[in-house]
Amino acid sequence: MTDATNNTPKAKTSLLTVSPRVKKRNAQEARFKAYGIAAVATGLVFLVILLSTILYNGVGAFQQTFITVPIYLDEAKLDKNGNRDIEEIKKVSTFGYTPLIQDAIFAAIEEKAPGSEITSAKDTKALISASAAAQIRDVVIANPDMIGKSVEFRILAASRVDGYLKGRVTRDSIARDKNIDAKHLDVVDTLRSKGIVKREFNMAFITGADASESRPEQAGIGVSMLGSLFMMLVVLVLSLPIGVAASIYLEEFAPQNKWTDLIEVNISNLAAVPSIVFGILGLAVFIQFAGLPQSAPLVGGLVLTLMTLPTIIISTRASLKSVPPSIRDAALGLGASKMQSVFHHVLPLAMPGILTGTIIGLAQALGETAPLLLIGMVGYIASNYPSGPISGFMDPNSAMPAQIYEWAKRADPAYYERAWGGIIILLVFLITMNIIAIILRRRFERRW
Amino acid sequence: MYDNPNLERKVAQAESKISARNVQVFYGDTHAIKDVNVEIEARTVTAFIGPSGCGKSTFLRCLNRMNDTIDICRVEGDIELDGENIYDKRVDPVQLRAKVGMVFQKPNPFPKSIYDNIAYGPRIHGLAKNKADLDDIVEKALRRGAIWNEVKDRLHAPGTGLSGGQQQRLCIARAVATEPEVLLMDEPCSALDPIATSQVEELIDELRDQYSVVIVTHSMQQAARVSQKTAFFHLGNLVEYGDTDQIFTNPHDPRTEAYITGRIG
Ligand SMILES: Nc1ncnc2c1ncn2[C@@H]1O[C@H](COP(=O)(O)OP(=O)(O)OP(=O)(O)O)[C@@H](O)[C@H]1O
Ligand SMILES: [Mg+2]
Numbered sequence: 001m002t003d004a005t006n007n008t009p010k011a012k013t014s015l016l017t018v019s020p021r022v023k024k025r026n027a028q029e030a031r032f033k034a035y036g037i038a039a040v041a042t043g044l045v046f047l048v049i050l051l052s053t054i055l056y057n058g059v060g061a062f063q064q065t066f067i068t069v070p071i072y073l074d075e076a077k078l079d080k081n082g083n084r085d086i087e088e089i090k091k092v093s094t095f096g097y098t099p100l101i102q103d104a105i106f107a108a109i110e111e112k113a114p115g116s117e118i119t120s121a122k123d124t125k126a127l128i129s130a131s132a133a134a135q136i137r138d139v140v141i142a143n144p145d146m147i148g149k150s151v152e153f154r155i156l157a158a159s160r161v162d163g164y165l166k167g168r169v170t171r172d173s174i175a176r177d178k179n180i181d182a183k184h185l186d187v188v189d190t191l192r193s194k195g196i197v198k199r200e201f202n203m204a205f206i207t208g209a210d211a212s213e214s215r216p217e218q219a220g221i222g223v224s225m226l227g228s229l230f231m232m233l234v235v236l237v238l239s240l241p242i243g244v245a246a247s248i249y250l251e252e253f254a255p256q257n258k259w260t261d262l263i264e265v266n267i268s269n270l271a272a273v274p275s276i277v278f279g280i281l282g283l284a285v286f287i288q289f290a291g292l293p294q295s296a297p298l299v300g301g302l303v304l305t306l307m308t309l310p311t312i313i314i315s316t317r318a319s320l321k322s323v324p325p326s327i328r329d330a331a332l333g334l335g336a337s338k339m340q341s342v343f344h345h346v347l348p349l350a351m352p353g354i355l356t357g358t359i360i361g362l363a364q365a366l367g368e369t370a371p372l373l374l375i376g377m378v379g380y381i382a383s384n385y386p387s388g389p390i391s392g393f394m395d396p397n398s399a400m401p402a403q404i405y406e407w408a409k410r411a412d413p414a415y416y417e418r419a420w421g422g423i424i425i426l427l428v429f430l431i432t433m434n435i436i437a438i439i440l441r442r443r444f445e446r447r448w
Numbered sequence: 449m450y451d452n453p454n455l456e457r458k459v460a461q462a463e464s465k466i467s468a469r470n471v472q473v474f475y476g477d478t479h480a481i482k483d484v485n486v487e488i489e490a491r492t493v494t495a496f497i498g499p500s501g502c503g504k505s506t507f508l509r510c511l512n513r514m515n516d517t518i519d520i521c522r523v524e525g526d527i528e529l530d531g532e533n534i535y536d537k538r539v540d541p542v543q544l545r546a547k548v549g550m551v552f553q554k555p556n557p558f559p560k561s562i563y564d565n566i567a568y569g570p571r572i573h574g575l576a577k578n579k580a581d582l583d584d585i586v587e588k589a590l591r592r593g594a595i596w597n598e599v600k601d602r603l604h605a606p607g608t609g610l611s612g613g614q615q616q617r618l619c620i621a622r623a624v625a626t627e628p629e630v631l632l633m634d635e636p637c638s639a640l641d642p643i644a645t646s647q648v649e650e651l652i653d654e655l656r657d658q659y660s661v662v663i664v665t666h667s668m669q670q671a672a673r674v675s676q677k678t679a680f681f682h683l684g685n686l687v688e689y690g691d692t693d694q695i696f697t698n699p700h701d702p703r704t705e706a707y708i709t710g711r712i713g
Contacts, residue, residue, distance in 0.1 A: 329517075329552060330619070333514065
């Protein structure tokens with residue numbers, strides 16, 4: 001048997017025609033690229049869906065419906081003796097203010113929307129937020145000389161009115177709602193066209209405190225934002241030095257032996273421990289054993305420090321490792337001590353990596369919810385501003401993600417909107433932090 | 449252990465700077481340096497030659513205790529600098545390295561300015577009383593490093609921005625700036641072109657009037673050109689040590705001869 005092809009010399013191939021093998025290889029490569037692009041595209045689509053859903057649901061929270069009316073601050077009701085004694089004025093509770101507001105709204109209705117079905121001042125209650133009385137009382141106590149005058153106020157509309165303007169509340173949906181009737185919505189329509197009822201940007205959502213279940217229009221994320229801030233301060237102040245010191249020791253000074261290997265493995269394990277475990281640890285150790293106050297950002301910060309440490313240690317060690325050994329040799333060869341070589345040369349070069357790791361660790365901690373719930377930093381606690389830095393650390397507070405969780409739990413759909421709004425704010429913080437991390441990395445990238 | 453009769457002749461030398469006796473070095477279980485005895489003379493250039501992996505770098509790094517930074521490395525025997533054992537417990541390697549400077553195979557300037565590269569050593573050793581003093585030291589070191597003219601206008605540019613040859617001369621200047629008594633150089637020219645190499649060689653020759661220079665090199669020609677003494681290492685043994693002329697023209701050991709004529713290595 002002779003195989004003809006065996007003896008014939010290798011056929012001359014042209015570079016201009018593609019051989020079948022090459023064709024197959026190219027097709028494989030093209031397919032792989034297509035899969036890759038498809039994967040990236042899927043990811044992008046989900047990201048876009050996610051972001052647009054969040055924006056669509058959440059932007060509403062940044063706007064609120066306000067009613068702007070002149071309110072006559074009746075001296076007979078607010079300062080019976082007429083002596084403007086601040087102590088006496090303070091004795092008048094919010095109940096004293098409610099009728100004044102209702103009168104003012106009713107007057108506006110009679111003037112701008114004559115012939116409406118609202119026939120008494122009491123009937124305007126459904127339009128106004130229950131917080132309005134307190135708002136006006138605060139202003140009056142701060143400026144007692146306003147008493148006796150008619151002053152224009154911008155007060156919060158009731159949550160149902162707000163929902164009506166935003167499309168959340170419709171005439172169908174209020175059929176079985178005891179809080180508001182169709183006649184109120186008619187009046188709102190008229191007052192809106194007259195510019196008395198208006199949707200406006202609501203700073204109070206960003207700066208305000210959480211409110212009771214029945215007053216979603218008043219709730220803001222500001223206090224829990226402060227809670228998060230104080231926690232992050234604790235995390236930064238503790239985890240950065242501890243983490244960096246531990247990493248420097250392990251990476252540069254510690255001998256390589258069983259013990260350091262064991263520590264290394266455990267640090268990696270620690271990074272994978274579910275955050276709720278840290279929460280219950282914090283509850284047992286910091287609150288029950290050490291007796292620190294419950295719900296305090298200090299405790300939250302301590303718990304999140306435990307969580308953030310492994311992240312910081314791992315990234316710090318990675319960036320210390322990436323500094324070429326020749327730099328250490330150069331310093332040691334000149335007669336620098338180990339410590340000098342690390343602090344003068346290695347650490348500055350590792351700094352961008354360390355900072356990036358720290359920021360990413362902080363961003364993780366900022367978004368953490370579960371451990372906070374276990375140590376009592378639940379959302380509804382964030383209803384009072386801390387009175388100072390110490391109270392900021394020690395007084396009960398919540399944190400942004402816990403606040404969002406709290407709002408999402410509440411029954412009123414108005415809170416649902418606020419939960420989405422809170423998520424927007426949280427994301428803005430996280431994205432900002434990540435951008436800073438990226439900028440740092442870019443700016444200080446490898447200089448050798 | 450290989451006993452070399454030639455060593456005996458060389459021990460009784462005039463002015464010895466470093467004397468090593470029965471030095472053994474282990475990396476874990478690897479016996480990298482086997483019973484090396486050598487006297488390195490003051491104001492002399494000594495070349496270490498030998499095939500790759502024979503322990504030249506290892507031995508060189510013993511002389512300023514850079515091996516301390518390698519966990520698994522163990523050194524036995526005595527190495528004396530001016531009669532003091534540098535492996536004595538009381539010796540701080542930091543002080544030792546200020547006296548015994550080192551230039552590495554790969555140029556390794558700090559990612560800082562040229563000025564700061566040179567000034568670093570004098571700063572940590574407190575050699576300058578004030579800024580003018582420091583400026584002086586920097587200029588002198590850069591001149592000794594034969595690089596002053598190239599960098600005098602950009603002292604504050606980063607040292608890493610120089611060419612490879614310039615970086616190496618910068619590193620030499622940096623080592624010189626701390627005023628060591630001995631300068632160890634591990635293949636300082638392996639990354640340099642012939643022009644930069646000859647500049648460095650000239651420099652080494654100049655340094656000889658003040659320092660003891662020990663240079664590891666793979667180039668026979670270089671060893672012949674710059675050194676007065678040559679030590680030939682083979683498989684961790686110091687096979688032959690003597691005047692460079694003698695080693696290259698009349699080696700006593702057949703292995704030395706084989707190596708310099710290019711038959712082993
Ligand atoms: N850090 C280390 N850990 C373990 N073994 C090492 C280490 N450094 C060197 N050795 C071993 O010690 C021996 C001598 O190495 P050394 O680097 O001193 O050789 P060398 O003569 O400088 O070689 P070259 O000319 O290639 O630089 C080699 O067998 C090497 O494998
Ligand atoms: Mg070597």
